Amino acid sequence: MATETAEPAGGTTAENATAHPGHLQLEDRIWLLRAMLLMRGIEERAMSLYRQGKVPGSFYDGYGQEAVSAGAAFAMASEDRLCILHRDLAAHLIRGVEPQRIFAQYMGRADGITAGRDGNVHFGDWRLGCVGMVSMLPDMMLVATGMAMAFKLRGERRCALTWFGDGSTSRGDFHEAMNWAGVQKVPVVFVLENNQYAYSTPVDKQFAVDPVEHATAYGFTGLTVDGNDVEAMFEATRQARERALDGGGPTLIEAVTMRMHGHAAHDDMKYVPKELVEEWRQRDPIDRQEKRLRALGVDVDGLRASVSAEIDAAAAEALAGPMPSPEGAALGVFCEGEAEPLGDGHAPWSGFAAGDVD
Numbered sequence: 001m002a003t004e005t006a007e008p009a010g011g012t013t014a015e016n017a018t019a020h021p022g023h024l025q026l027e028d029r030i031w032l033l034r035a036m037l038l039m040r041g042i043e044e045r046a047m048s049l050y051r052q053g054k055v056p057g058s059f060y061d062g063y064g065q066e067a068v069s070a071g072a073a074f075a076m077a078s079e080d081r082l083c084i085l086h087r088d089l090a091a092h093l094i095r096g097v098e099p100q101r102i103f104a105q106y107m108g109r110a111d112g113i114t115a116g117r118d119g120n121v122h123f124g125d126w127r128l129g130c131v132g133m134v135s136m137l138p139d140m141m142l143v144a145t146g147m148a149m150a151f152k153l154r155g156e157r158r159c160a161l162t163w164f165g166d167g168s169t170s171r172g173d174f175h176e177a178m179n180w181a182g183v184q185k186v187p188v189v190f191v192l193e194n195n196q197y198a199y200s201t202p203v204d205k206q207f208a209v210d211p212v213e214h215a216t217a218y219g220f221t222g223l224t225v226d227g228n229d230v231e232a233m234f235e236a237t238r239q240a241r242e243r244a245l246d247g248g249g250p251t252l253i254e255a256v257t258m259r260m261h262g263h264a265a266h267d268d269m270k271y272v273p274k275e276l277v278e279e280w281r282q283r284d285p286i287d288r289q290e291k292r293l294r295a296l297g298v299d300v301d302g303l304r305a306s307v308s309a310e311i312d313a314a315a316a317e318a319l320a321g322p323m324p325s326p327e328g329a330a331l332g333v334f335c336e337g338e339a340e341p342l343g344d345g346h347a348p349w350s351g352f353a354a355g356d357v358d
């Protein structure tokens with residue numbers, strides 16, 4: 001039950017080059033980079049659409065945190081269930097949500113996942129095993145714990161995973177979910193995205209102990225992972241999933257990263273020291289994965305160009321898509337008749353096809 005520390009944030013260039021390939025094939029390592037590039041590119045384009053007035057509400061991104069959602073989601077099987085938060089776009093992409101539908105969601109168009117019925121980042125495609133995001137933080141922890149409880153009661157070999165921020169650790173729901181998960185030993189993975197700030201509150205005003213220690217307090221495994229290393233995130237989550245499936249109960253993964261932009265588009269984050277941002281820029285997760293793959297002879301520039309073309313096409317398609325009709329606004333808000341169960345999502349990690357599980 002000891003708290004393990006996997007690796008501190010940062011890392012030397014030598015470590016970056018050798019990486020954590022373990023259960024990852026070259027195609028997987030490229031997939032991880034592609035997911036992060038797509039996330040960054042889509043969010044950058046969406047921010048510009050927001051500035052053009054095409055995205056209603058505000059806009060939230062996960063710039064610099066791409067490895068947290070990409071690495072963790074990549075370790076999840078089709079039948080697992082995900083509760084995805086506002087800075088975790090790569091998880092939606094890995095589960096199989098097409099970029100065009102994401103742009104449509106941001107712009108409130110009919111083709112978006114909620115077709116304009118909910119905030120631009122409050123979505124989840126239930127057909128792909130993702131629960132629509134509950135905005136009250138961190139209620140997704142309770143939802144994930146509840147789903148995991150159902151898996152346990154039914155004797156199913158699958159798990160649930162949710163992300164949440166450092167700010168969530170101060171809420172009662174965090175402790176309720178952690179306690180129940182620990183007592184019942186349910187197959188759930190909690191990914192605490194410690195990005196140093198909750199809106200303008202820095203972590204030294206958020207908690208007096210390292211939050212990973214809560215896992216020990218609630219009787220299960222906790223570990224700290226370099227959240228800017230996508231392969232380390234994958235490996236920690238892969239092991240947490242195995243533990244969950246083998247009856248070992250929950251895992252708390254503290255992914256240490258940095259919120260590189262303001263809380264949302266309207267926030268100039270003048271309360272964040274510039275040096276801190278610059279320091280973290282040196283640990284950019286995309287740069288790190290690119291370096292590894294270039295060293296292996298991968299055509300990273302070609303990959304970048306194809307991702308960029310995919311984003312152009314997706315944005316254009318979404319912009320040409322229709323707005324939802326006002327008459328349909330109230331449809332599909334409440335369940336009518338029998339609820340359809342969540343579907344299975346994509347699970348591109350080659351290990352699932354190869355039966356590469358411990």
Ligand SMILES: Cc1ncc(C[n+]2csc(CCOP(=O)(O)OP(=O)(O)O)c2C)c(N)n1
Nearest residue numbers: 087135136137165166167168195197198199
């Ligand atoms: C219960 C609750 N209070 C306030 C909010 C408004 N809110 C949305 S995101 C956010 C900051 C959350 O910080 P953190 O948990 O660290 O996640 P981050 O945004 O840094 O990823 C706040 C205060 C909310 N959604 N739910």
Ligand SMILES: [Mg+2]
Nearest residue numbers: 165166197198
């Ligand atoms: Mg935070």
